[in-house]
Amino acid sequence: MNKSIEKLITTTQALLWERGYVGTSPRAIQDRAGVGQGSMYHHFRTKAELAQAAEERSAAELIEEVRALLDAPGDPLDRVLTYLRRERDVLKGCRIGRLAADPEVVADPALRKPLEHAFGWITERLAALLREAQDCGRLPQEWDAQSLAATVLAVIQGGYVLARAANSPAPFEQAIEGLIALLTNNATAED
Amino acid sequence: MNKSIEKLITTTQALLWERGYVGTSPRAIQDRAGVGQGSMYHHFRTKAELAQAAEERSAAELIEEVRALLDAPGDPLDRVLTYLRRERDVLKGCRIGRLAADPEVVADPALRKPLEHAFGWITERLAALLREAQDCGRLPQEWDAQSLAATVLAVIQGGYVLARAANSPAPFEQAIEGLIALLTNNATAED
DNA sequence: CAGTAAAAACATACTAGTAGGTACAATCTG
DNA sequence: CAGATTGTACCTACTAGTATGTTTTTACTG
Numbered sequence: 001m002n003k004s005i006e007k008l009i010t011t012t013q014a015l016l017w018e019r020g021y022v023g024t025s026p027r028a029i030q031d032r033a034g035v036g037q038g039s040m041y042h043h044f045r046t047k048a049e050l051a052q053a054a055e056e057r058s059a060a061e062l063i064e065e066v067r068a069l070l071d072a073p074g075d076p077l078d079r080v081l082t083y084l085r086r087e088r089d090v091l092k093g094c095r096i097g098r099l100a101a102d103p104e105v106v107a108d109p110a111l112r113k114p115l116e117h118a119f120g121w122i123t124e125r126l127a128a129l130l131r132e133a134q135d136c137g138r139l140p141q142e143w144d145a146q147s148l149a150a151t152v153l154a155v156i157q158g159g160y161v162l163a164r165a166a167n168s169p170a171p172f173e174q175a176i177e178g179l180i181a182l183l184t185n186n187a188t189a190e191d
Numbered sequence: 192m193n194k195s196i197e198k199l200i201t202t203t204q205a206l207l208w209e210r211g212y213v214g215t216s217p218r219a220i221q222d223r224a225g226v227g228q229g230s231m232y233h234h235f236r237t238k239a240e241l242a243q244a245a246e247e248r249s250a251a252e253l254i255e256e257v258r259a260l261l262d263a264p265g266d267p268l269d270r271v272l273t274y275l276r277r278e279r280d281v282l283k284g285c286r287i288g289r290l291a292a293d294p295e296v297v298a299d300p301a302l303r304k305p306l307e308h309a310f311g312w313i314t315e316r317l318a319a320l321l322r323e324a325q326d327c328g329r330l331p332q333e334w335d336a337q338s339l340a341a342t343v344l345a346v347i348q349g350g351y352v353l354a355r356a357a358n359s360p361a362p363f364e365q366a367i368e369g370l371i372a373l374l375t376n377n378a379t380a381e382d
Numbered sequence: 383c384a385g386t387a388a389a390a391a392c393a394t395a396c397t398a399g400t401a402g403g404t405a406c407a408a409t410c411t412g
Numbered sequence: 413c414a415g416a417t418t419g420t421a422c423c424t425a426c427t428a429g430t431a432t433g434t435t436t437t438t439a440c441t442g
Contacts, residue, residue, distance in 0.1 A: 004391075019294055023213045025427060037429085039392050047428070093292070100355040101284070101292035103210055115356035123353075123362070143372050150353065150362050151369030155342055158349030162314075162341065164291040165306035171314070171341050178342030181334050182373040195417085216401060228403085229418050238402065 005043050007033045012054035017095040021051055021102040021111065052110050058095045059114040063121050070125050076132035077139065077183065080152065083126075084176050090169040093160045123149045139183070155179045196234050198224045203245035208286040212242055212293040212302065243301050249286045250305040254312050261316050267323035268330065268374065271343065274317075275367050281360040284351045314340045330374070346370045 011033035015024040026047050030040055044050035069083045096118045105111040126149035133139045139148075159172035202224035206215040217238050221231055235241035260274045287309045296302040317340035324330045330339075350363035 002391090020211075020213070020292060022211070023294070026429075027427070036391095036393050038394075038432095041429075042391060091297075094352075097349075097352045097356070098292055100352045101211060101289055103214070106282075106355050106358060112356065112358060116358070119353055119356050119362070140376055143376065144365075144368065147365040147369035147372065149369070150350075150365035151346055151367075151373065154346045154349030154353055154362070154366035156345075156349065157352040158288075158345030158347065159341075161285075161288045161291045161348040161352070162310055162345055164297050165288070165303065165310050167297060167303060167307070171310070171345070174335075174338040174341035175345035176342075177335065178338035178340075179373075181338065182342065182370075185331055185334065193417095217403075218400070227419055229406095229420075232403075233417060 002043075004033075004035050004039050008035055008040060008043060008050060009054050009057055012050050013058050013095070016051060016054055016058070017092065017098060020098060021105050024051070026050075048108065048111060052114070055096075055099065055111065055114040059118040062096055062118050066122055066125065070129060075138070076129045076136065080126065080129055080133070081180055081183070084152070084156070084180060088172075090160065090163045090172045091167070093164055094157060097157045097160060119153065123153055126152050152179065193234075195224075195226050195230050199226055199231060199234065199241060200245050200248055203241050204249050204286070207242060207245055207249070208283065208289060211289060212296050215242070239299065239302060243305070246287075246290065246302065246305040250309040253287055253309050257313055257316065261320060266329070267320040267327065271317065271320055271324070272371055272374070275343070275347070275371060279363075281351065281354045281363045282358070284355055285348060288348045288351060310344065314344055317343050343370065 008029065012024070012029050015028060015032065019028075024047075026037070026040065029035075029050070030037055033040075040050070044053065066083065069086060070079055072079055072082070096115050099105045099111075100115055105115070123146070127145045130139060130143075130145040130148050130152075134141050134143070134145065155175050155178075159175040162171035162175065163169050165171075199220065203215070203220050206219060206223065210219075215238075217228070217231065220226075220241070221228055224231075231241070235244065257274065260277060261270055263270055263273070287306050290296045290302075291306055296306070314337070318336045321330060321334075321336040321339050321343075325332050325334065325336065346366050346369075350366040353362035353366065354360050356362075
């Protein structure tokens with residue numbers, strides 16, 4: 001067990017979430033982690049390398065949380081709705097989506113990969129559930145599950161953006177409710 | 192006409208879009224604008240003051256562009272769909288939404304206000320059109336137009352996030368197509 | 383099992399360059 | 413020529429490290 005490495009990664013995760021990649025300085029990481037400069041640069045050669053480790057951890061944690069919700073037993077569409085209504089610290093935003101705003105993250109393949117992986121995984125998992133929902137007759141067969149999955153994830157990510165712009169969770173909640181109305185009151189609802 | 196003021200504002204608009212508030216330094220603004228430090232600090236007392244002017248300009252421009260699209264003649268729902276399919280430089284993201292990621296912007300009321308104003312205006316305008324669409328019978332009356340408007344805007348903003356994370360416009364386009372399917376293939380479609 | 387060698391871990395000092403300004407003199411412009 | 417504008421110098425603090433020295437572990441030998 002290396003205590004310093006662990007502390008550096010969790011601290012960097014927190015700072016990346018709060019302030020993004022450009023807004024997070026090595027010094028801020030060291031101070032908050034209570035780890036000296038020499039230590040930090042011993043374990044991680046650059047800020048980017050440490051950020052990458054932190055991103056990978058955050059992506060894995062997010063995937064694990066979403067997997068737990070979406071793998072639950074029950075009706076597939078209901079599980080998607082549960083995921084949509086999941087409790088969130090809305091104004092804090094998404095630990096992964098936040099990083100997509102940083103040009104340095106998007107430009108560096110190593111820094112961008114964890115984002116692509118997390119969002120790719122969630123989209124695929126949602127698409128699979130939505131296809132199940134189509135097979136159950138709860139969604140029209142002619143809809144494209146893959147596109148719909150992207151829509152679901154986009155509403156969440158966009159909801160965060162609107163909420164932070166308004167400094168209020170209300171737009172997030174409205175966006176979610178609007179999507180739920182769209183998903184539950186569709187052409188198959190009258191069967 | 193003050194040439195320096197104009198150049199400073201348009202340059203800051205561009206830099207805020209590209210790099211956000213934290214990532215934009217006074218020096219970078221001066222260099223790209225070709226304006227000296229003395230000039231800049233003569234016209235704008237702080238970086239925040241200049242950023243605010245740039246944000247207000249960007250918000251006004253965005254509103255004007257959206258207004259032009261949404262005020263066009265024709266069926267209200269079709270106008271929303273046209274807005275959704277509008278051409279965009281997807282990987283560049285939204286000039287306003289990008290700033291919601293910056294904690295310093297969200298924390299400062301003066302810097303946050305233009306975002307709240309722009310998104311508030313667009314949401315209201317969309318909600319009005321969606322209500323019209325309900326009155327035309329193209330959307331179910333029981334849906335809440337305000338929530339739906341938030342959903343539409345969230346899909347766009349979230350689409351940008353997903354696209355940048357994937358370094359590809361594809362997730363954006365999928366999210367839009369999914370939303371269009373939801374909006375056009377609903378319970379009233381069988382009337 | 384003591385002793386030691388090597389490596390891993392941590393700390394301190396230093397660096398060139400940038401962030402976000404202030405102070406003030408010089409220069410336009412009406 | 414007064415007031416608006418601009419250029420230059422300067423400031424303190426921070427960024428992203430490098431360089432170097434000091435402990436602390438671990439691993440092996442006799």
